[in-house]
Structures are given as C-alpha cells and as structure tokens.
Amino acid sequence: MNYDVIIVGAGPGGIFSAYELIQSKKDLKIAVFEEGFPLEKRHCPIDGDKVKSCIKCKTCAIMNGFGGAGAFSDGKYNITNDFGGTLYEYIGKEQAIDLMKYVDEINVTHGGEGTKMYSTAGTNFKKLCLQNKLKLLDASVRHLGTDINYVVLENLYEELKNDVDFYFHSSVNKIECINNGYRIHYNHTSLDCTKCIISVGRSGSKWMETVCQDLDIPTKSNRVDIGVRVELPAVIFSDLTDELYESKIVYRTEKFEDNVRTFCMNPYGIVVNENTNGIVTVNGHSYENPEQQTENTNFALLVAKHFSEPFKDSNGYGESIARLSNMLGGGVIVQRFGDLVRGRRSTVNRIKEGLVTPTLAATPGDLSLVLPKRILDGIIEMIYALDKIAPGTANDDTLLYGVEVKFYNMEVDIDENLETKHKGLYMIGDGSGVTHSLSHASASGVYVARKIAETL
C-alpha cells in the first residue's frame, strides 16, 4: 500500500480527518487529494472592476481548494444539533456536540483566540419570536469571520503539511476496491491505500453519484432549499445580531403551512455570488475586521422542498430555478421588496434612489418571474413576520437577491461509523448528505479519524 489512509477533499471534513489521525497516530502514512489549489493560490477573478460577475472558472476558487467551500466563508461555527446536519442520528447527540466543541477548541488555538462565542441561551428573543409566530432555534455560534477563518486554515495547513502528503490540483476520478484496500485514480495515475475517507462536499456531489453507482452504494435524495438573500441596513437587525450574531428563526406560513427559515446571517456583511456546477446563485460573507465591514446586514430566507416518489431530482429542480434567474438576469437578480409586492420589476434607478446600497452588483429585475408562487408567498409572509420583531424589515427599500439555493447531496447509506458497506471506505461531510455546515463536517472528520485509528 502507498498509504494507510487517503482522504479525498481538503474541506473541513478532510482537514479534521487528517488532523485527528495525526494526533491519534503520528506514524501513519496519510495523503489528501484536492481538486483545487492551496489556500494562498485560491483567487476568485471577480474584482468588481474588470470582472464584475462570475466567469465560470473550471475550478471555482470559492468552492474548491484547501479549506473547501468554507475557506472564504463567514466562519460561523455553530455548535448545535438543531441545524447544520444530522450527524447526531449516526453518533448520538452528546458525542456530536462534544466533537463540535473539540473542533472549536482547535480553531481557537490556531488563530481564533479572541473571537466571540454567542449563544441563544437565556435570551429574551425566544419569547419575542414565539409571540410573533416565529421560532428561534437553540445554538452557540463562534463567529470567526472570513479573515480569522483564513488565518485558522493557514495555521492548520502549516501544522499538517509536515505529516501529510497533499496532492493539489488532483481531482480523483475513480475509486476502485482492491484486495484489503482501495485504489485511487487521479491525473492518469493511481495510488493504493488501506482506508479511504471521501469528503468532497457539495461541489463533489455529481462525482459522488458516480462513485456510489460504481461501488453499488445505496443513496437517497429528496430535498432542496430555495429562496432569496435579504439585505437591509444593519441597524434594523442590530438588536438581534449584537446579542446573538446569527439567529436561526423559523416561520410556518399561514397559506401553505410551509416552513421558511433564516439562514447564514451576515451582520455588517456583503452579498456574494456563488457558482455551483456553472450555475450562479447568491450567498453572503462578513468580516471580523471593522475596516472591512459595511452598513448592511444580509441573510437568506429559504423554503425547504421535499419531494416524494416518483420525482427524484430535487437538486435538478433547484438548478432549473437558478438557471431561470441566470437566463433573465445574466446572473443574480436583485429586487426591492416594495417593487416585488407591487408586482413590478426593479430598475437601476429605483435601486439607486432607495435607501439601501447594494453590496453586490446584480441585475435589477423581477423575482416573481423566477420563483414559484408558493415559495415567493412564503418569503413575503415571513418578511412581514420578521418586521414585527425587527421593525423595518418589510420596508420598500429592503433588497432581495435571487436566487439562493441550498443544494443537498444525496444521502449515502452509511452505518454508525460513517462507513459504507465496503469496509474501510468512509463517506463524511457535506458530500455524504449527513452534514451541511462547518461544524458538523469537521466533527464528522474527527469521528472517522478516531474510528480508523482504533482499527489500524
């Protein structure tokens, strides 16, 4: 065997698998394969000047490379079983929380010291939300910020690179079962290992489908979240964001009894493009450094769509809606809330005259031509509900960017060790469909590393 363990994907899942393997057994031979570049070589060409919107690079610097999809994220590290994945269903609630706390400690000692931990425990907002038909989910969140998150990743790489072989710009195209291990095919060559951890995140979802087909690993998929990103003056949400930083609030709509939820809140942040498999959607960031902060806060409002038989392609459904916005707007569309409820498109002038200055150069348009009525009605209802706990949310000038889509990977059939039916082949992180967050993905990495260290 060339390696004891090969890890595919250098996102949080892969990084913390490697980190914990080294802590458990220093003499293990470990390799990490990563389709993207090392951290310092990851540069998105959008500069707001010459390149204003996504040019669909072959390898997306935002999604691929050391640090994975989370590298330029806001670094909101949520410690909770209420959202961010269902790791607890496999390993138990207590262990899941313990592992998330363990990773948090590592982040803190690798550059995150001095960052703040926020918590919903003991806050008055729970009551205020319930009084207005909203539910505030329980969580503790450490806000690393995009800048400190980067420093933590730099430090982790410095520590890992002496004990781990990193193969960057090396997309694994096939995994083969061999005697007592696995053969990893990449760049027209191959290497063998005893144990293999696959942690390819959302960007690796299409490839994961082929791996599961080739190795006859059962999967299921039935969910996609669709919605918009809301941007408004930070002061409107400051009571909530100053105390909680990120609040996950759920609203049950009166019309359809659908759940609409807030997601990825970025106080004083910016709205950004996200490219998933060539489709441009919207996301958000914020910085810990006050010099990089803006006067706006942004967050997503998402509606979860679960499909039942015979429809199986929930991600395809989300992609089609995102493609529609790309077709109409050449990318992301932005609309004032006031224009949306009046049934008219936003124009460059209406946005310019508004009180909220957009932080993303998106095309003014009409989101009602893109989003299904049921989803749009739910979003509008929730904006009015949020207006009761944060007055001003439903102002005419509040900006809505669309579409935001959260694609879920198909759920791979794995056991309580996060191991597939092939012994020694583990699937973790967002790519397994079990996690959807930095904390759950990282915790799943630590968990399999400990399991592997016990057996090797």
Ligand SMILES: Cc1cc2nc3c(=O)[nH]c(=O)nc-3n(C[C@H](O)[C@H](O)[C@H](O)COP(=O)(O)OP(=O)(O)OC[C@H]3O[C@@H](n4cnc5c(N)ncnc54)[C@H](O)[C@@H]3O)c2cc1C
């Ligand atoms: C803009 C943005 C902001 C976010 N903000 C937050 C946040 O604040 N808090 C939070 O909890 N979550 C956030 N997320 C989600 C979070 O980043 C992910 O949940 C997390 O990164 C998942 O980790 P992972 O290791 O499972 O996968 P990923 O981070 O996606 O890493 C997978 C890696 O595998 C590589 N790969 C894929 N296929 C192959 C292949 N065939 N061969 C080799 N390598 C391959 C990819 O290049 C990638 O680097 C954000 C995501 C984005 C895009």
